[in-house]
Each structure stands twice: as C-alpha cells, then as structure tokens.
Amino acid sequence: MAGGGQTLRWPRILGGGPVRWFCKLFSRSTILWGGYNLVRVFLGLLLLTAAGLKAHQLLSDPPNGPGLLESRWFMIAVVAFEGSLGLWLLAGVWARVSWAVALGCFGLFACVSVYKGLAGETSCGCFGRVETSPWLTAGIGMLAVIALWVLRPGEKAAAGKLFRTAAGLATAVLCVSLVALGIRGLWIMAATAVQQEDAGLATVGPAGPEACPADCLRFAVRLARAELGLEVGAENTEPELADASKALTALLYDAAGAGGKVEPVPLERLLEEPMDGAVPPVLLVHRTGHLEVLVGAVRTEVGVYYQVLHGEAGVRLASAQDLRHGGFSKAWRIAGAGVGVPVRVGQTEVRLDKIYHNFGELAAEQEAECVFSVANSGTRPVVMDAPTSSCGCVVASPAE
Structure with missing residues (x-):
C-alpha cells in the first residue's frame, strides 16, 4: 500500500512502451517476417550472381552447341530470367507471387543439378565458368526450397520448431555459399581481365562445329x-x-x-x-x-x-x-x-x-x-x- 491507498503493481510499471516494443520485436510473427525477408534478399543476390557470371561467360566464351539447351539463345534467356527474378525478390513487391515463382525455380534447379550429378558431370554450369559441383548446387536448391516453404510471406510458419531450425540453418548455408561463390566469381573475372590485358588483343570466339x-x-x-x-x-x-x-x-x-x-x-x-x-x-x-x-x-x-x-x-x-x-x-x-x-x-x-x-x-x-x-x-x-x-x-x- 502507498499513500492514497493504491497498490503499486510491477507488471503495470514494467509494461511501458519500451518493454512492449521489445516484446513485439522478438515476437513469433516478427521473427518469421524477418526470416522470409532475409531469405528473399539472399536468394535474390544469389540469382543476380549466377546471372552475372553467365553473362560474363556469354561475352568471353559463348556456348555454341547444336541443341536448344546448349545454344547461346537459351543461355541469354536463362540470364534474363534469373536476373529478373533476382531483382523481383530484392524489390519485395507481389511477395506471394514471387515466393511461388522462386519456390518452383529453386525446386527445378535442384532437380536439374541432381540429374547432372547422376550423369557424372563435374560442373552444373549454374555459375558460368565457375566450376561448381552439381551436388553442391542441388544441396543449395533443396535448402532454398526448405527455407521458402517454412518462411512464407504474410503467413505463419508451415511447421514447428524443427522446421524453423532447419530454415535458419538453410539461410545460414545460403549466406555462406553466396559469399564463397561471389569471391570465386570475382577471382575468375579478375584473372580473365589480367590475361586479356597482358595479351593486348581483342576477344573472339572459337570456330563452331559447322565451320569447314x-x-x-x-x-x-x-x-x-x-x-x-x-x-x-x-x-x-x-x-x-x-x-x-x-x-x-x-x-x-x-x-x-x-x-x-x-x-x-x-x-x-x-x-x-x-x-x-x-x-x-x-x-x-x-x-x-x-x-x-x-x-x-x-x-x-x-x-x-x-x-x-x-x-x-x-x-x-x-x-x-x-x-x-x-x-x-x-x-x-x-x-x-x-x-x-x-x-x-x-x-x-x-x-x-x-x-x-x-x-x-x-x-x-x-x-x-x-x-x-x-x-x-x-x-x-x-x-x-x-x-x-x-x-x-x-x-x-x-x-x-
């Protein structure tokens, strides 16, 4: 009791603005919202990195295969799609539509990488001239699918604590992979630039199978x-x-x-x-x-x-x-x-x-x-x- 006959209740005193704001900041919905935004930003940067490395390959050593999937025009279409989706994810507009497109895209990437791994190929070709194991890119694709499925935009988590933990680990692995691939890609492009500067000559493409x-x-x-x-x-x-x-x-x-x-x-x-x-x-x-x-x-x-x-x-x-x-x-x-x-x-x-x-x-x-x-x-x-x-x-x- 205090003067005036009123009781001092500690919860009422501690429940002021800063504490309430702090509790909302670490609420379940806020964490899920922040987790999805973190995933979409890193996946957007990953797609832009892949598109940039493929564009570099198009300029330095363009493909010239006989089939559609081995042609220069197919790679141009892939670069345009990956670059557009990466920018879309970074912009954050029409979140549910971009989430669905990204989910299908990385699911397809994972399936293609598994197929190339089973076929014995040493590189998936996802990052241009940067040699990347198909099994590594398959793992990245599966982790991206898990993270996107659990951390949906504007919705509650799709599963319990186990899957939220998996989504967190997937996001961490995606971040590390993006940084590693970016460093490797910059190293490749820098080495190529030094070679061309040393040569002092123009870049041209090799003769194709149809010649002579x-x-x-x-x-x-x-x-x-x-x-x-x-x-x-x-x-x-x-x-x-x-x-x-x-x-x-x-x-x-x-x-x-x-x-x-x-x-x-x-x-x-x-x-x-x-x-x-x-x-x-x-x-x-x-x-x-x-x-x-x-x-x-x-x-x-x-x-x-x-x-x-x-x-x-x-x-x-x-x-x-x-x-x-x-x-x-x-x-x-x-x-x-x-x-x-x-x-x-x-x-x-x-x-x-x-x-x-x-x-x-x-x-x-x-x-x-x-x-x-x-x-x-x-x-x-x-x-x-x-x-x-x-x-x-x-x-x-x-x-x-």
Missing part, C-alpha cells in the same frame, strides 16, 4: 591413315562428306579389330584422365558428322584447356565443359600413335607439343593468326587476334 566440315573429315581421315601406317592421300578422292565419314568409320573399326591401335573411349572418362602437354591423338566425332582431333592439354589457373584441331586450318583451346556440351557422340583414341602431330605453320614445320611456344612468335610475324593459343609459359590461355577465316589458324598439313 570438309577439311575436318579429310584431315581426320588423313591423320588416321598416317598414324596407322596407311597410304595418305587416297581419302581425297571421296566426293561426298557422307562417304568420307563412312570411310573413316570403317577405317577405325578395321584398325581396332585388326591391330588394336584404335580404341573407343567414353568422353567422360577421357576428360577425367590427367592430361598435361601433348597426348596421343583422339578423334572426337560430333553427332552431325563433324570431327575434331584432341592432341594435347594445358593446365591453367581456371582449369584444364584441351588443344583441339579443327580441320586442316583450325587450332583452338576448349574447356572440359565445352567438350562435354559440344555435341560429341563418340571418341576414338589412336593408341599406337606418338604424342605430337607434325603440322606446318607458315614456312615452319613444328609438332603440336611445341605449338604452345611457337604460335606467339609466328602470329607476331603475321604468319599465323589464331582464335586461341597459349602464352609461351604454357600456363594460361591468351586470346589472339581475330582470324582471317572461319577456320581459325593458318595451319597446313605436312606436304605429301
């Missing part, structure tokens, strides 16, 4: 005949590309059955083999009949790049992802061949295991212009001047 099909077939047949000790030059009498392709296929099967010098090898197993420098030639057969010859590899700070001959006049560097998604259906290894295929560049005859060191000087003397080559150190790809023809480099086969 006649040269590709004739050169592949000539290479196979030369390495198998057969007469070189007889393949030039083939008038049709289909006949030349059939002749090459028959030649490979006959050689494999007779001497065992030619053997089929799964492309995925081929790309998993450790390669550095010149290797025995491998014929890469495209589903359209186009042929390229893998003759070597060079290790760089952004991964392994494979030295690929395109016909008689094309030499380029291709990443494992380029070959994996390039539409090649078969690979044949010429097991008995020695490393290094002799070619003639300008007036100088070199072997392909020496081309890494010679192309820079030859290009400077205007005797060869290449789509891709490597620095004299052989440690990184360097972009060369734009070619004068669609085939890439001025490289001729040895004089017959």
Whole structure:
C-alpha cells in the first residue's frame, strides 16, 4: 500500500512502451517476417550472381552447341530470367507471387543439378565458368526450397520448431555459399581481365562445329591413315562428306579389330584422365558428322584447356565443359600413335607439343593468326587476334 491507498503493481510499471516494443520485436510473427525477408534478399543476390557470371561467360566464351539447351539463345534467356527474378525478390513487391515463382525455380534447379550429378558431370554450369559441383548446387536448391516453404510471406510458419531450425540453418548455408561463390566469381573475372590485358588483343570466339566440315573429315581421315601406317592421300578422292565419314568409320573399326591401335573411349572418362602437354591423338566425332582431333592439354589457373584441331586450318583451346556440351557422340583414341602431330605453320614445320611456344612468335610475324593459343609459359590461355577465316589458324598439313 502507498499513500492514497493504491497498490503499486510491477507488471503495470514494467509494461511501458519500451518493454512492449521489445516484446513485439522478438515476437513469433516478427521473427518469421524477418526470416522470409532475409531469405528473399539472399536468394535474390544469389540469382543476380549466377546471372552475372553467365553473362560474363556469354561475352568471353559463348556456348555454341547444336541443341536448344546448349545454344547461346537459351543461355541469354536463362540470364534474363534469373536476373529478373533476382531483382523481383530484392524489390519485395507481389511477395506471394514471387515466393511461388522462386519456390518452383529453386525446386527445378535442384532437380536439374541432381540429374547432372547422376550423369557424372563435374560442373552444373549454374555459375558460368565457375566450376561448381552439381551436388553442391542441388544441396543449395533443396535448402532454398526448405527455407521458402517454412518462411512464407504474410503467413505463419508451415511447421514447428524443427522446421524453423532447419530454415535458419538453410539461410545460414545460403549466406555462406553466396559469399564463397561471389569471391570465386570475382577471382575468375579478375584473372580473365589480367590475361586479356597482358595479351593486348581483342576477344573472339572459337570456330563452331559447322565451320569447314570438309577439311575436318579429310584431315581426320588423313591423320588416321598416317598414324596407322596407311597410304595418305587416297581419302581425297571421296566426293561426298557422307562417304568420307563412312570411310573413316570403317577405317577405325578395321584398325581396332585388326591391330588394336584404335580404341573407343567414353568422353567422360577421357576428360577425367590427367592430361598435361601433348597426348596421343583422339578423334572426337560430333553427332552431325563433324570431327575434331584432341592432341594435347594445358593446365591453367581456371582449369584444364584441351588443344583441339579443327580441320586442316583450325587450332583452338576448349574447356572440359565445352567438350562435354559440344555435341560429341563418340571418341576414338589412336593408341599406337606418338604424342605430337607434325603440322606446318607458315614456312615452319613444328609438332603440336611445341605449338604452345611457337604460335606467339609466328602470329607476331603475321604468319599465323589464331582464335586461341597459349602464352609461351604454357600456363594460361591468351586470346589472339581475330582470324582471317572461319577456320581459325593458318595451319597446313605436312606436304605429301
């Protein structure tokens, strides 16, 4: 009792404005509202990061596959969709609609990543040139689905304490993943910028599978005949590309059955083999009949790049992802061949295991212009001047 006969009630005194505001701040509904906003902001930034890295790949090394999913236009559409959804999530407008679209989007991403992981692919391609395991992106997609399902905009939590804890962990993992991928992406783009600045030359794309099909077939047949000790030059009498392709296929099967010098090898197993420098030639057969010859590899700070001959006049560097998604259906290894295929560049005859060191000087003397080559150190790809023809480099086969 106090003067005036009134009782002092502590709850009434402690229940003033600051305490009530503090209790509302940490109420269940406020925590759920804040959790959803945290998730949508990080998912929006993650989508913008993925779109930015894909856009960088479009500008530096655009895809040129035969199918819709491997085409440049499909990647442009994906970049536009991811960028738009990322901005939508960051804006926070029409929250329930954006929540439903994001839920379906990350669910689809998780399914595609699981499929690529089961198919044995080493990178999902979700972040452009940043090599990311499909199982990692599948986990990120599943965590995003859990977080979105539990923390819905403007609604109560979809489940109890266990799922709210899972949503919190999912959000934390998403935050860490976003920071790690962002740092890796900036590192890749910075390395590429340094390479192009060192080269001092314009960026151009590699020759596509549709370029010079006649040269590709004739050169592949000539290479196979030369390495198998057969007469070189007889393949030039083939008038049709289909006949030349059939002749090459028959030649490979006959050689494999007779001497065992030619053997089929799964492309995925081929790309998993450790390669550095010149290797025995491998014929890469495209589903359209186009042929390229893998003759070597060079290790760089952004991964392994494979030295690929395109016909008689094309030499380029291709990443494992380029070959994996390039539409090649078969690979044949010429097991008995020695490393290094002799070619003639300008007036100088070199072997392909020496081309890494010679192309820079030859290009400077205007005797060869290449789509891709490597620095004299052989440690990184360097972009060369734009070619004068669609085939890439001025490289001729040895004089017959």
